[in-house]
Amino acid sequence: MNPVRYRILGTTQAIRPDGTPVAVGGARLRALLTVLALRAGRTVPAGLLVEEVWSGDPPADAPGALQALVGRLRRVLGAEAVASAEGGYRLAAGPDAVDLHRFERLTGDGLRALADGDPAKAAVVLDDGLALWRDPALADLPDRTSEAARWEARRLDAVRGRHTAALALGHGEQSLPELSALCGEHPLDEPLQALRLRALRAAGRTAEALVAYDGIRRLLADRLGSDPGPELRSVHTELLSSGDPSPAAEPASAPVRAPAPAPGNLRARLTSFVGREGDIEVIRADLAGARLVTLLGP
Missing domain, CATH: 1.25.40.10 (Tetratricopeptide repeat domain)
Structure with a gap:
């Protein structure tokens, strides 16, 4: 597997093992890397790549344009970083090499810890997951609305879980x-x-x-x-x-006694508020x- 790590929770980046960024220049190149990283380790059909990278407005020679773009990405990341597969291309990286997939794993672990009654562990794990976010998700996809909204909703799940853990810990x-x-x-x-x-x-x-x-x-x-x-x-x-x-609250005090009823031949009502506490x-x-x-x- 390629040791490069990828960030798509914000502007798309590739990070070398020593922590230095790889210059991924050009909006289309970053869009291609984003789509591949979303499905890291899996083959992405060429048609889907064209649809998402060019946002439904493909060039006249779409297969050729895609092939040229993949060639540019290989020159940036290394020839082994993007593998050709039947009908498409695959980013040669496991899901945990991509910040979005690490976030999803950590969020799942944190919410399970919370459900299991371990808010201290949940707080640590959810903090680690939320720290991966830098900007809005999938910022370099041309049409990212629905996919990005799904991940923003997942981020909100993690935030709710983190605050639930904080309350359980007395914070x-x-x-x-x-x-x-x-x-x-x-x-x-x-x-x-x-x-x-x-x-x-x-x-x-x-x-x-x-x-x-x-x-x-x-x-x-x-x-x-x-x-x-x-x-x-x-x-x-x-x-x-x-x-x-x-x-501002009414202080607890002895109950106020009602005035004595006037004499008469009717039985006095004990109280008008029975069952109305x-x-x-x-x-x-x-x-x-x-x-x-x-x-x-x-």
């Missing part, structure tokens, strides 16, 4: 700045929003988290016409049950974050 407050920025970029991403609410609670900012939940609920209703999903509702329940340590907590949370709360119904 929720340190995660808050990045989580807040990410929620600004992806306001409808409910798992990210749930992580931000948990981080706020971990930082002792429960009242702020309850206000933020209400904002998310209204955003989902306005944009999607939907209610928060099960994960966000579960976090909301956790917030209500955890109490509000901020000064959950509703009372919701009202308390609303009172902590709003100037006016209106109750309707009996």
